[in-house]
Amino acid sequence: MKKEIATLLVGVILGAALMNLFLCKQIDQLYLEREKLKVELYETTERLKKIRVQQQQNKLFVREIEVIFLNEPKQNLLEIELHKKIVELAQAIIGTEVEKVPHTIIGHLLDQRLIEVNGKKFLLHLKTIIIAEKVTFLLKYETADGQSDE
Amino acid sequence: MTKLLETMTYNAFIALGVIIGGSLIGSLGYVLVGQPPGHSMVELAEKLKIWAFVTGLGGTYETIRAIEAGFLGLQLNTVIKQLLLIFAAFIGAHTGYLIIIHLTGGKIR
Numbered sequence: 001m002k003k004e005i006a007t008l009l010v011g012v013i014l015g016a017a018l019m020n021l022f023l024c025k026q027i028d029q030l031y032l033e034r035e036k037l038k039v040e041l042y043e044t045t046e047r048l049k050k051i052r053v054q055q056q057q058n059k060l061f062v063r064e065i066e067v068i069f070l071n072e073p074k075q076n077l078l079e080i081e082l083h084k085k086i087v088e089l090a091q092a093i094i095g096t097e098v099e100k101v102p103h104t105i106i107g108h109l110l111d112q113r114l115i116e117v118n119g120k121k122f123l124l125h126l127k128t129i130i131i132a133e134k135v136t137f138l139l140k141y142e143t144a145d146g147q148s149d150e
Numbered sequence: 151m152t153k154l155l156e157t158m159t160y161n162a163f164i165a166l167g168v169i170i171g172g173s174l175i176g177s178l179g180y181v182l183v184g185q186p187p188g189h190s191m192v193e194l195a196e197k198l199k200i201w202a203f204v205t206g207l208g209g210t211y212e213t214i215r216a217i218e219a220g221f222l223g224l225q226l227n228t229v230i231k232q233l234l235l236i237f238a239a240f241i242g243a244h245t246g247y248l249i250i251i252h253l254t255g256g257k258i259r
Contacts, residue, residue: 031185
C-alpha cells in the first residue's frame with residue numbers, strides 16, 4: 001500500500017514538473033505581461049491623480065463681463081450707460097468659479113429689469129447668457145412705457 | 151583505476167540529479183506562489199550548482215582533507231585523484247545547468 005502511495009506521489013510530482021516544464025514559456029510570458037500591465041496601471045493611476053490635482057488647481061473663474069445689445073440702430077451713449085449699470089448689477093459674479101455661477105439668478109436679475117438712465121427708464125430683455133471666463137450677456141432694451149427704443 | 155572511474159561517474163550523476171531535480175521540482179513551489187516557472191528554474195539551477203558540486207563530492211571535507219594530506223605528504227596521486235573527482239562533479243553540475251537552460255529556452259534577459 002505504501003509503495004502505491006509513494007508511486008502515486010512520485011507520479012504526481014513528475015507530472016506536475018513535466019507540465020511545468022512544457023508550459024513554463026507561456027507562463028513566463030503571461031507573468032511578464034502581468035508585470036508590465038501592473039507597471040502601466042500604476043503609471044496611469046499616478047498620472048490620473050496628477051491630472052485631477054491639476055484640474056482642481058486650474059479652476060476657471062469669471063474674470064470679465066461683456067454686454068452686447070442686440071437693438072438696431074445702435075445708441076452708443078445710451079448703451080454705454082446701460083452697460084455700466086448692468087456691469088454694476090452683475091459685478092458679484094466676477095471671481096466666481098465658472099461652474100458655480102448662479103445662472104438662473106443672474107438671468108432673473110437682468111431680465112425684465114428697469115434701469116434708469118438720464119431720467120428715462122429702460123426695460124431689459126435678456127436673450128442669452130454665455131458663461132465662461134468672460135461672461136457675455138446678450139440683451140435687448142426698450143423704454144419703460146412699452147415703446148421699443150429703436 | 152576502475153574504482154576511480156566509478157566514483158567519478160557517481161559524482162557526476164549525483165551533481166546532475168541535484169541540479170535537474172532541484173530545479174524542476176523546486177520551480178513547482180515558485181509556481182504555487184505566483185512566480186514565473188521558467189525564470190525560477192534557471193535561477194534555481196544557478197543557485198544549486200555549488201550545492202550539487204558539494205553533494206557530488208560527498209558533502210564532507212574528506213576530499214579537501216585528502217588533497218591537503220596529499221600535498222603535505224607529497225602524494226601526487228591522491229591529489230590528482232581528488233581533483234578528478236572534483237572535476238567530475240563539476241561536469242555533472244554544469245551539464246545539469248545547461249540542460250535546464252536549454253529546456254527553459256535560455257535565460258530571460
